[in-house]
Amino acid sequence: MASVAELRAAVDAALQQVSEGQAAIQAAREKLGEAQQSLAAALDGSSHDAVGAAHASLSQADQQLEECLSATLVAVEQAQTYTATL
Amino acid sequence: MSLLQELGAQLRAASDELPVGQVSVALEKLRSATEILAWLREESQDPMGVPQLGNATEHAERAAAALRIAQDAIATYLAAAGLAGETGAQPRQEWREALRPEPEQHGGGEQQRQPTGEALGPWWQQRVAELTGEPAPAEGETAEPTGKESGDSAELLRRVAAGVRAGDRSRLGRELHAVNASTGLGLAAVTPPVLHRLAGDLLGHEPRPEDVARLRTAAQGRVRALLPGTSPAVLETLIDRICRVPVRQEGRAPGHPADNAVTASVLTGVLLARLGRDAGSLDPDAPEPVRRDAEPGEKHR
Numbered sequence: 001m002a003s004v005a006e007l008r009a010a011v012d013a014a015l016q017q018v019s020e021g022q023a024a025i026q027a028a029r030e031k032l033g034e035a036q037q038s039l040a041a042a043l044d045g046s047s048h049d050a051v052g053a054a055h056a057s058l059s060q061a062d063q064q065l066e067e068c069l070s071a072t073l074v075a076v077e078q079a080q081t082y083t084a085t086l
Numbered sequence: 087m088s089l090l091q092e093l094g095a096q097l098r099a100a101s102d103e104l105p106v107g108q109v110s111v112a113l114e115k116l117r118s119a120t121e122i123l124a125w126l127r128e129e130s131q132d133p134m135g136v137p138q139l140g141n142a143t144e145h146a147e148r149a150a151a152a153l154r155i156a157q158d159a160i161a162t163y164l165a166a167a168g169l170a171g172e173t174g175a176q177p178r179q180e181w182r183e184a185l186r187p188e189p190e191q192h193g194g195g196e197q198q199r200q201p202t203g204e205a206l207g208p209w210w211q212q213r214v215a216e217l218t219g220e221p222a223p224a225e226g227e228t229a230e231p232t233g234k235e236s237g238d239s240a241e242l243l244r245r246v247a248a249g250v251r252a253g254d255r256s257r258l259g260r261e262l263h264a265v266n267a268s269t270g271l272g273l274a275a276v277t278p279p280v281l282h283r284l285a286g287d288l289l290g291h292e293p294r295p296e297d298v299a300r301l302r303t304a305a306q307g308r309v310r311a312l313l314p315g316t317s318p319a320v321l322e323t324l325i326d327r328i329c330r331v332p333v334r335q336e337g338r339a340p341g342h343p344a345d346n347a348v349t350a351s352v353l354t355g356v357l358l359a360r361l362g363r364d365a366g367s368l369d370p371d372a373p374e375p376v377r378r379d380a381e382p383g384e385k386h387r
Contacts, residue, residue: 007126009206011134013268014122017275018139021115025146028105028112032153035100039160042096048166054159058104061152065109068145072116075135075142079123082132 004086011083015076022072029065032058094169101160106153107183107279113146114184114275122271122343180279182370185240206267213344214270217315220259239272240368243280243351246273248365250355255312262348271343277350278327280368284357285328287375293329301325308356313349317341320349 036058043051120139127134164170211222242265249258262270285293285301293301302325309321320341326333358365367375 006206006209009267010122010126010209013206013271014119014126016268017115017119017122017271020275021112021119021142021146024108024112024115028108028149031103031105031108035104038096038100042093042100043163046163048163050159050163050166054156054163057152057156057159061109061149061156064145064149064152068112068116068142068149071138071142071145075138078133078135078138082130082134085132 007086008083011079015079018072018076018079022069025065025069025072029062029069032062032065036062090167090169094164094167097160097164097169101157104153104157106150106157107180109146109150109153110180110279111184111275113143113150114278116143116146117278118271118274118343118347121274121346125341125343181283184276184279185243185368185370187238187240210265210267210270210344211263213342214259214262214348217313217345217348218255218259218262219314220256220263222263239269239276240370242269243273243276243354244365244368246351247355247358247368250308250312250352251359251364253308253312258312258352267344271347273347273351274343277347277354280354281324281328281350281357284354284361288357288360295329295331298325298329298331301328304360305353305356308359309349309352312352312356316345316349320345321353324350324353 036055039054039058043054116139120136120143123134123136123139127136161170208222214220215222242261245261246258249255249261282293285297288304289297289300302322305325306318306321309316310318324346354368355365358367361375363375366372
């Protein structure tokens with residue numbers, strides 16, 4: 001890396017990947033929400049352990065995706081702050 | 087169709103539609119971003135968001151694991167209800183998601199292409215030249231890709247795979263020199279699920295840690311021949327990831343971000359060639375390839 005322009009460009013390249021990752025996470029959360037609804041409708045009334053486990057895992061997946069998204073927002077802010085100082 | 091069968095079909099559909107592929111895409115994009123920033127940090131004290139991206143990646147990994155547990159739980163329920171049906175799991179399809187063009191993947195508009203490629207062009211080309219041994223095109227001369235020009239990493243992967251299949255290092259160099267840094271670095275994000283699937287097809291089962299030696303034997307000679315400048319450690323890390331070998335950090339300095347991207351794309355081409363498939367099979371809408379038993383030569387190694 002030789003110049004400020006190149007450093008900035010490299011950070012931008014990384015941020016572009018983050019931005020695409022964020023879009024994929026948002027799309028995944030939407031799809032997950034739909035899956036949760038259709039499973040809840042199909043399995044309404046079941047007390048089978050596996051059903052409880054499926055619901056719990058889906059909620060956990062959603063929570064992890066939410067936390068993932070929040071962490072990326074902080075990361076982007078830090079990276080942008082860095083490029084602003086260059 | 088009975089009510090019970092209908093319920094089974096509904097549950098199978100819900101399980102198949104869980105966003106495992108999208109989470110996998112997100113995970114690879116975040117890893118790729120982390121790799122670039124970690125490499126930049128070698129020259130700076132600023133964290134540049136790398137620890138946060140590490141956290142984000144861990145959350146995405148946990149989300150992926152939770153989705154798989156949910157799928158297993160649904161399968162358990164179906165079996166308990168006498169609806170297990172099919173024998174043998176369908177091969178995983180995350181690779182298709184990874185290779186879909188961005189707008190299709192996210193249902194959103196065109197991603198903004200920043201002019202990063204312009205500023206990073208020489209940086210990317212210099213590293214490609216070191217890895218492939220093929221010099222960058224001279225000033226004012228544009229490298230001519232053999233296929234259609236595209237800023238799409240999945241399209242680049244198909245072109246690279248075709249070059250690898252032909253065993254043509256010059257063509258490989260031309261394809262890699264012809265794209266901007268962003269598209270080239272994007273290879274690191276699109277290849278992991280593809281590699282996992284191809285390795286699974288070659289081995290005849292889901293890649294496991296004990297398959298590292300077999301994959302290394304199957305790939306390292308050709309990877310080395312096409313990329314004389316790549317470090318053996320890069321290929322080793324890629325094979326470890328394919329085989330889900332626990333990550334060994336051991337204070338290793340981050341490598342050049344282009345190394346992983348380029349080597350992963352060449353490894354993809356090598357595995358495709360070992361399977362006797364052409365680059366067209368990397369189309370996300372291509373028919374499901376026939377999964378065969380372990381390659382005869384591999385079985386005895």
